[in-house]
Amino acid sequence: MATLEALRVLDISTGISGPFCAKLLADSGADTIKIEDPAGGNDQHTSPLYVFLNQNKRGISVDITSRPGQEIFKQLVAKSDVVIESFQPGTMEELGLGYSDLAAVNPGIILLSVTEFGQTGPYRHYKSDHLTISALGGWSFCFGESDREPLQAGFPFMYYMAGTYGAIGVLSAIRGRREDGKGQHVDVSAQEACLNVLAYPQLLEQYNCPSPVRGFAVSMQTFYVEATDGWIALNHLSAIDWENLCALIGAFHLAEDPTLLYDIERKRAILPEFMRIASEWAKDKTQNEAFQAAQELRVPAGIPYTAKDMLNCSQLNARNFFAQVSQPGLGDFYQPRNPFKSMSWRTDRQPAPDIGQNNEEVLGNIGLQPEELRRLRNAGVI
Template sequence: MSAPTAPTAPRPLEGVTVLDFSRVLAAPMATQILAELGATVVKVERPGGGDETRGFEPRLPHGESAYFFAFNRGKRSVALDLKDPRGRDVARRLAARADVVVENFLPGAMDRLGLGYDDLAAGNPGLVYVSATGFGQSGPDRTRKGYDTVFQALSGVMAMTGEPDGPPSKTGIPVADMTSGLWVAIAVLTGLAGRGVSGRGRHFDVSMMDVQLSLHALNAARLFALDEDPARTGTQHPGRVPSAAFETADGGWLHISGSDQHWVPLCEVLGLDGLAADPELRHNAGRVARREDVMTALRAAIARRERDPLLKELLAADVPAGAVRGVREALADPHARARGVVTEFEHPTEGTFRALRTPLRETDGAPPAAGAPPLLGADTDAVLADLAGLGDEEIDELREAGVIQDGGR
């Protein structure tokens, strides 16, 4: 007789229902995290088109969007026309049974629909409501629209990115969207934790602009301490030497970032005995003061070595270093493979598709599985019946009136 199978532990957010009115990237990223940690996430979309990212490139063979797939896994889709008063009534019925509402319309838009925090909390005082906008619920720019790169530009992130003698540059990932998405998730979890103590919900205001400005913690410290407006430094660190990327003999790049205890071992690997013996360079302040001399010597020594053999020597000497890799190489790394960073899901029309796993995991449990992104309206009937309490006749009437859409229609 085989041993009994141990019961599977519930995922951390099982039992939490999230009503998600958001679209595009930042807030959908947050609700995807919640979904893969166990929450039931109901994504409310426009009939006909749905979240506009359903039409974004790159497109897959059967027409679905890989962009949409990246931020909408594990959700249930309800296609509901919020411009119709009957659609808004259904949305209120869904919110009455939800734990969390996430929305990213311009300030005031949800209030005009009768779906703002005050309206919904009146019937559901435990509701955690998160409004994610570009500039927040207050201030002179509150109704201004923007996209990721606009926020990078306005916040100073773009001015800080790139080589000192080159133009400003956007980051290689949509950092404004993705960091804001993390703060939306933090807001939801904070609200749920607070509700566990007080029994009441809260309305959180997440501004993408605020989030980007908060990323300047170290830059602002330099400004406040020295009255110095930080400038672009490329891959170099403004306050530590060495900390930069160096080109190797085979055309690769190697990033080295060391502290005082790594300086002599680094010099020994590179054969820079003179630098290792210089007492002024034993401490970071001395190396910063002589940055150009130190960097010139390091560049010349590293340019004579090939990337991977040099990296192996540096790691053996306990010098913090890493190859500058492309996305393909990074995801194929043995450590990433051992950690199961790349996973896959089964989609009803596109079949097996690879995805990056939600990185939060428990030490004694399986990492979160990647759910499949929903087809537009795939769960409309089931959600309206189960969560809103609508009967078959009511659902049929809404469908015939074009207020709702279910999958395949």
């Protein structure tokens, strides 16, 4: 049995942060009901992102902007533990579904609002996307090359972080509820999630350290060279790593002076020579040969794996990292199972639902009769 089987979650969020948070809870066993706008259409429901975010959820469609829809929503809230929403701040209140409205129906309810900028503050109504969050959250300034434009990460990093913080917030609130039965409103911001993945640039300046300089090679701890079939990354962190790395490529003389390691300027000066020797070393090896040779010498090497490389990775496969999944409309494929191994996860994986797929079952459970369901459907409420 998965850990959260006794928990019911209503997921009315859109985008990535909220659905990802609900996914973590759903994969941990929570009965997670995804509530969508009946007018929303089914177009995106077979996209890889949608499928990844919404497996193990049941799907219903309710128009919560209508009075009857709001009543249905409140009836569901009465039988649930958690609501996850990601509307513009103030929207839930306008719909009569703010935290106090929901708490009046169910004092134990935990409302998680996971948004771009949070519920308060001057930016709360700002339009945003991952690029905007990366800029205002301090990521971009430190990321990219110093003579070019700052960059975001190549995947919706900050939204996944916001969703994970949201899931931690929900389970912490569940824990707090045991004391007095009272739920609460939890406010998570993607901008602030971004602030928390930074390497403390605001502390550097306060500590009178040199300001961070943008540049992938600035740390001089990772060097990409070309193998016969793609890039190989030669990384090092400690003095021993550096020694091993120089031994690996046959540049013993570069490891003779250990003070070089922490002197960025001197290290930069030997970079062309290092790169020439490293490139020469790598040029007749495959990525995998180079990686294995490096790891044999305990050099923390890496390969910039593509999605396909990950699917073929012997380590990930030996650990049964991928689950085989069948999704109507998208086909059969393998996908990551869980972010860590624990007895807490669900072991099965149900396909992501179509819009309103579980209307009869879920709404029947709160006492709506077939005739009423038909009437609501005709009225466009569900």
